[in-house]
Structure formats: structure tokens, C-alpha cells
Amino acid sequence: DQQVKQNSPSLSVQEGRISILNCDYTNSMFDYFLWYKKYPAEGPTFLISISSIKDKNEDGRFTVFLNKSAKHLSLHIVPSQPGDSAVYFCAASDSGAGSYQLTFGKGTKLSVIP
Amino acid sequence: GAGVSQSPRYKVTKRGQDVALRCDPISGHVSLYWYRQALGQGPEFLTYFNYEAQQDKSGLPNDRFSAERPEGSISTLTIQRTEQRDSAMYRCASSLTGGTSSVADTQYFGPGTRLTVL
Numbered sequence: 001d002q003q004v005k006q007n008s009p010s011l012s013v014q015e016g017r018i019s020i021l022n023c024d025y026t027n028s029m030f031d032y033f034l035w036y037k038k039y040p041a042e043g044p045t046f047l048i049s050i051s052s053i054k055d056k057n058e059d060g061r062f063t064v065f066l067n068k069s070a071k072h073l074s075l076h077i078v079p080s081q082p083g084d085s086a087v088y089f090c091a092a093s094d095s096g097a098g099s100y101q102l103t104f105g106k107g108t109k110l111s112v113i114p
Numbered sequence: 115g116a117g118v119s120q121s122p123r124y125k126v127t128k129r130g131q132d133v134a135l136r137c138d139p140i141s142g143h144v145s146l147y148w149y150r151q152a153l154g155q156g157p158e159f160l161t162y163f164n165y166e167a168q169q170d171k172s173g174l175p176n177d178r179f180s181a182e183r184p185e186g187s188i189s190t191l192t193i194q195r196t197e198q199r200d201s202a203m204y205r206c207a208s209s210l211t212g213g214t215s216s217v218a219d220t221q222y223f224g225p226g227t228r229l230t231v232l
Contacts, residue, residue, distance in 0.1 A: 004156070034220075041116070043205060044222030061161070079171060089156050100145065100212055101173065114205025 003027045004092050006105035015114050019077040023090030023105055026071065030092040034102065035064060036077050038087045047088075048075070080112045116140065118224035120206050127196055127229045135191045135227045139208030146189050147221060148181055151203040157223075163189060164212045176196050196231045 005024045013019045021035075031052040036044035048056040050064045050073070055065050063076045077084055087109050091102040119138045127133050139146050145164055149157035159173040165186040174180070178196075183189040193200055207221040 036223075039217075041225070043225045044208075046220050049220070062163065090154070100162055100168065100219070101147070101159035102149075102157070103159070106154065106156050 001026070002105070003030075003089055004103050004105040006088075006090055006108050008108050009070075009106070010109040010111070012111045013081055014112050015112055016079045019075075019080045019084065019110055019112070021075040021077075021090075021108050021110065023041045023073045023075075024071055025073075025092050027092070027094065027103070028071070029094040029097065030103070032093045032095050033064070033066060033073050033089045034093075036089045036091060036104075037084075039106070044089055053103060077110075080110075082112050082114050085110055085112045092096060118208050118222055120204075120205055120224040122161075122227060123225065124228045124230075128226065129196060129198060131193065131196055132194045133196055133229065135193075135204050137189045137191070137206030137208075137224060137231070139187065139189070139206070140210075140222060143208035143222075143225045144186075144211050145212040145221075146183055147184050147207040147209075148170050148191050149205045149207065149223075151205055151226070153202075157205050160191070169212075175188070193229075196229075198231050201229055201231045 034045040034049040037047045038044045066073045087107045089107045091104040103110050120137045148160040151157045161181045162170040163183040178194045181191045203226045205226045209221045209222045
């Protein structure tokens with residue numbers, strides 16, 4: 001069963017507008033969440049992360065919001081740029097489990113239209 | 115600076131053959147991870163090393179899969195008697211420290227090895 005779910009396989013946004021990518025998780029033990037961006041023929045690149053003790057983390061145009069009660073996080077990109085077009089993966093970890101594996105969603109392909 | 119490198123980038127093999135996939139982590143990174151990614155899916159955890167010690171191999175699908183990191187740097191993932199279902203992208207990642215709760219633990223991924231078993 002998928003512990004991290006990204007229910008939108010794809011998203012198209014006009015350049016300059018906001019992109020909102022969503023992620024849901026089922027494992028209540030997850031306490032650290034990350035977003036990775038992936039361009040074709042490259043490995044995933046770390047984008048931004050958030051600990052469960054926070055509900056928001058911002059880095060330039062990228063903001064991640066965490067709603068623990070809803071087991072939901074989202075990535076906001078403002079303003080969206082054509083270079084943001086990529087596949088975005090949500091990932092989660094249980095830092096207390098003693099194993100440092102990341103559990104990934106299936107990804108959302110973002111297309112930013114010029 | 116150099117990132118995580120993996121070789122070969124592409125590997126085509128016949129069913130029943132053994133393959134060895136290599137990962138060269140970022141210099142100084144203590145922790146190394148192997149993941150497998152099927153088409154249309156996110157990476158799935160296989161195994162984790164802290165220095166040369168294999169701390170977690172719970173994600174290895176069966177005993178045909180093994181991994182080593184003998185000197186705490188380069189790692190090799192070996193698949194014996196390959197089967198068609200082993201076809202996937204195999205990704206390696208490294209992090210400065212072990213853990214998944216801070217930026218220092220961020221896992222940096224290599225470009226992957228695309229394995230095709232005929």
C-alpha cells in the first residue's frame with residue numbers, strides 16, 4: 001500500500017502563476033518530509049524539507065506547508081517559471097525508526113507554460 | 115563539486131546473468147543508500163550503509179540481491195541470476211550524516227543505472 005500519495009500525475013500552470021503540488025501520507029510516524037525535483041535523464045534533486053514540528057518552511061520561491069492533523073503537505077511555487085517544469089516527488093521519513101529510508105510518492109509532472 | 119556518480123549508466127543483460135552496479139558517493143559522505151525505481155513510480159528503498167556497515171537491508175527483495183561498501187566509500191549492488199522483473203532504474207544516494215531529520219542528512223541522488231533484463 002502507498003504510504004505517500006501524490007494523487008495528481010500531472011499539473012499545468014501558466015508562467016508567473018502559482019503552482020500547488022499536493023501530497024498525502026498515511027503513516028503517522030512520519031516526522032520529516034522532503035520534496036525532490038527531477039529533470040529527465042537526471043537523478044532527483046533535493047528542493048526543500050520540513051520537520052513535523054513546523055507547519056511551514058520557505059526558501060525563495062518555494063514554500064512547503066504541513067498539516068499534520070490532515071496528514072497532508074503541499075509545495076507552493078510562486079511565481080512559476082518554465083525552468084520549474086519537472087517531475088516533483090514528495091518523500092517522508094520516520095526519524096525515530098532507526099532506518100533512514102525515504103518513502104516516496106509516485107510524483108507529479110509539472111508543466112509551466114510560457 | 116562532484117556529485118554522486120553511478121556506472122554503468124545503462125546495462126542490458128540476459129536473464130540468468132549476474133550484474134554489478136557501482137556507486138561512487140560524494141566525497142566525505144558517511145551514509146549511502148540504494149533505491150530502485152520502476153517506471154511511473156517513485157524510488158523504493160533497498161538498503162543503507164553507514165560507513166562500511168550495512169545498517170538496513172530490509173528493502174532488498176530477495177537473496178539474489180546483495181550490496182557491499184567494503185571501505186566505506188564506493189558501493190556495489192549485485193544482482194545474481196537476473197530476472198525480467200529486475201528491470202528498473204537503480205539509484206544510489208549519499209548523505210553527509212546518517213539520519214533523516216535535518217538538512218545535514220539530505221540524500222543526494224546519482225543519475226541512476228538503467229537495467230534491462232532480456
